[in-house]
Amino acid sequence: MSAMDIETPDLCVVGTLAFDDIETPSGVREGILGGSATYFSVAASHFAKVGVVGVVGEDFPAEFRRVLEGHDVGLAGLEVDPKGKTFHWKGKYEGDMDQAQTLATDLNVLETFAPKLPEAYQASPYVFLANTDPAIQMSVLDQLSDPRLVVMDTMNLWIDIARDNLLKVLKRVDGLMINDAEAKALSGEDNLIAAGRALVDFGPRFVVVKKGEHGSFLFSDSRLFALPSYPLDTVVDPTGAGDSFAGGVMGYLAGSNAQRVNDVCRSMLYGTVVASFTVSDFSLDCLSTLERAQVDERADEMRGFIRV
Amino acid sequence: MSAMDIETPDLCVVGTLAFDDIETPSGVREGILGGSATYFSVAASHFAKVGVVGVVGEDFPAEFRRVLEGHDVGLAGLEVDPKGKTFHWKGKYEGDMDQAQTLATDLNVLETFAPKLPEAYQASPYVFLANTDPAIQMSVLDQLSDPRLVVMDTMNLWIDIARDNLLKVLKRVDGLMINDAEAKALSGEDNLIAAGRALVDFGPRFVVVKKGEHGSFLFSDSRLFALPSYPLDTVVDPTGAGDSFAGGVMGYLAGSNAQRVNDVCRSMLYGTVVASFTVSDFSLDCLSTLERAQVDERADEMRGFIRV
Numbered sequence: 045m046s047a048m049d050i051e052t053p054d055l056c057v058v059g060t061l062a063f064d065d066i067e068t069p070s071g072v073r074e075g076i077l078g079g080s081a082t083y084f085s086v087a088a089s090h091f092a093k094v095g096v097v098g099v100v101g102e103d104f105p106a107e108f109r110r111v112l113e114g115h116d117v118g119l120a121g122l123e124v125d126p127k128g129k130t131f132h133w134k135g136k137y138e139g140d141m142d143q144a145q146t147l148a149t150d151l152n153v154l155e156t157f158a159p160k161l162p163e164a165y166q167a168s169p170y171v172f173l174a175n176t177d178p179a180i181q182m183s184v185l186d187q188l189s190d191p192r193l194v195v196m197d198t199m200n201l202w203i204d205i206a207r208d209n210l211l212k213v214l215k216r217v218d219g220l221m222i223n224d225a226e227a228k229a230l231s232g233e234d235n236l237i238a239a240g241r242a243l244v245d246f247g248p249r250f251v252v253v254k255k256g257e258h259g260s261f262l263f264s265d266s267r268l269f270a271l272p273s274y275p276l277d278t279v280v281d282p283t284g285a286g287d288s289f290a291g292g293v294m295g296y297l298a299g300s301n302a303q304r305v306n307d308v309c310r311s312m313l314y315g316t317v318v319a320s321f322t323v324s325d326f327s328l329d330c331l332s333t334l335e336r337a338q339v340d341e342r343a344d345e346m347r348g349f350i351r352v
Numbered sequence: 353m354s355a356m357d358i359e360t361p362d363l364c365v366v367g368t369l370a371f372d373d374i375e376t377p378s379g380v381r382e383g384i385l386g387g388s389a390t391y392f393s394v395a396a397s398h399f400a401k402v403g404v405v406g407v408v409g410e411d412f413p414a415e416f417r418r419v420l421e422g423h424d425v426g427l428a429g430l431e432v433d434p435k436g437k438t439f440h441w442k443g444k445y446e447g448d449m450d451q452a453q454t455l456a457t458d459l460n461v462l463e464t465f466a467p468k469l470p471e472a473y474q475a476s477p478y479v480f481l482a483n484t485d486p487a488i489q490m491s492v493l494d495q496l497s498d499p500r501l502v503v504m505d506t507m508n509l510w511i512d513i514a515r516d517n518l519l520k521v522l523k524r525v526d527g528l529m530i531n532d533a534e535a536k537a538l539s540g541e542d543n544l545i546a547a548g549r550a551l552v553d554f555g556p557r558f559v560v561v562k563k564g565e566h567g568s569f570l571f572s573d574s575r576l577f578a579l580p581s582y583p584l585d586t587v588v589d590p591t592g593a594g595d596s597f598a599g600g601v602m603g604y605l606a607g608s609n610a611q612r613v614n615d616v617c618r619s620m621l622y623g624t625v626v627a628s629f630t631v632s633d634f635s636l637d638c639l640s641t642l643e644r645a646q647v648d649e650r651a652d653e654m655r656g657f658i659r660v
Contacts, residue, residue, distance in 0.1 A: 139542060140542050140543070140544075234447060234448055235448070235584075235585055235586065235587065236448075236565070237583045237584060237585040238585040238586070241585060255566070257544070258563070258566040258567075259566075259578070259580070261580075261583075267656070268583050268657055269657065269658075269659075269660075270567070270580035270583070270657055270658060271658075271660070272567070272569075272578035272580070275545045275569075275576050275578070276543075276545055277543055277545040277546035277549060278543065278546070279543065309659075309660055310660055312660075313660055347660065348575070349576055349577065349578055350577075350578060350579075350658055350660065351577075351617075352577075352579070352617055352618055352620075352621055352655065352658065
């Protein structure tokens with residue numbers, strides 16, 4: 045394929061593709077498909093045309109690539125590093141599975157990865173910067189021509205060791221997605237409402253706080269919004285829930301060319317729904333077989349679930 | 353006052369009146385007014401005519417009695433035990449204050465208390481059985497003539513030491529209000545959705561699970577419902593939040609003569625709102641100065657908070 049043939053996606057995600065080893069009360073899986081960009085892009089593919097920017101090693105199998113291609117996810121921005129191995133994460137969940145224990149992280153090809161967006165991707169109107177070093181997130185921002193909506197994720201590691209860079213990136217994005225513990229750590233506030241409000245003061249127009257089984261909050265100057273998670277009586281594997289949620293949110297916004305705060309609130313309904321499918325099985329086993337009609341059905345259920 | 357003069361309340365609560373010693377990150381208070389029936393009745397008084405059944409010692413001061421009387425709470429069912437001291441609880445909250453550490457519990461007059469409803473109270477259409485020994489809750493049920501809606505609370509102690517009696521009471525009430533940890537303990541389920549569903553199978557028509565800062569769930573055969581808590585960036589003292597929530601719920605239902613599951617969902621909005629005032633100060637300092645207009649204003653805010 046020549047550079048000329050590469051289409052600009054509605055939504056570009058810069059993130060990881062991974063081999064995961066996972067243990068949950070439901071079982072053990074080794075070498076399964078994982079990574080933020082993987083969950084995000086397949087979740088978002090139900091709503092919009094998505095392009096991935098990331099890196100894998102030569103060991104990344106064709107069948108994993110086909111999971112993404114089967115959802116029409118653009119892989120023009122997927123680098124294959126012939127000298128390295130794919131990023132590997134090993135984690136374990138116990139009890140109510142509200143927190144992963146990380147047992148191993150092998151960065152492998154990620155150690156030297158400097159994302160380079162294909163020219164067509166630089167014009168992507170919607171962009172998601174999945175969790176990575178803020179310096180890398182900044183380098184992606186510098187490659188974008190005129191994005192309509194950029195949202196970022198982060199994690200405790202960067203809050204601890206790269207706070208200054210993180211705050212600089214925060215000033216250049218429209219939205220931040222972050223989990224509750226990270227929101228408290230980044231803001232220095234014990235109370236989550238105070239934390240969310242403080243994060244909006246750091247620069248982004250809106251902050252979405254992911255609370256796992258307790259749902260999500262949106263904070264902005266114009267409104268606060270709360271949404272419960274979809275009521276599941278069985279969770280098989282929580283891995284990828286946050287990235288699937290982000291994929292549903294950004295996919296819905298990109299697919300409907302929307303960006304107002306009220307649109308973001310509505311998009312959280314779809315993020316919640318796709319995440320509920322993700323956690324119903326290991327890896328992308330449930331998410332990747334999902335039909336749009338199932339998403340819409342659960343979105344309607346969600347509306348009934350919160351109707352007062 | 354002769355027995356003839358006692359009016360039947362819309363809503364009767366059987367619970368405790370207490371002296372509390374409380375420590376939170378906001379400060380320390382000793383000998384302040386507390387107890388489940390206290391918080392419940394003042395919260396409910398904004399919506400309906402409430403009567404309290406409980407016991408205090410001779411040491412219970414006139415000024416505490418006046419807090420209740422000032423809200424038109426009926427005290428015909430309040431026994432004064434001349435030989436005993438009022439129930440006393442000492443507790444401490446740290447960090448995000450999601451759980452109280454109990455430092456002391458002196459049952460005092462509660463040790464021998466056997467609630468006896470005034471004849472007029474036996475005809476109360478709405479009844480709340482606050483947390484106490486299930487055998488006592490059963491004795492109250494036996495005194496009721498034909499209640500329209502009976503809801504009960506409980507706690508881990510009774511789940512551990514009086515489970516059989518608790519299950520018998522559960523078969524005779526319309527609703528159960530319980531916190532998330534207790535819901536899991538009573539049902540034996542790790543997952544809260546599975547726990548709530550299992551509790552409905554124990555007998556009550558609906559189960560309301562209180563999750564503190566994470567809001568509340570309603571479970572029933574006909575619908576599930578989720579509501580976030582009111583977004584507060586400062587919590588001074590969480591004591592009484594659950595009982596105030598229950599008071600708002602039952603007060604709203606009694607005041608509007610409602611009992612369908614959808615009515616209970618709507619009532620949770622009011623329970624959430626009154627609880628948000630309770631935790632904004634120690635004891636009933638905020639709750640007892642509340643005006644109905646403030647309640648309605650926050651209820652409208654809540655509707656906007658959850659609108660998708």
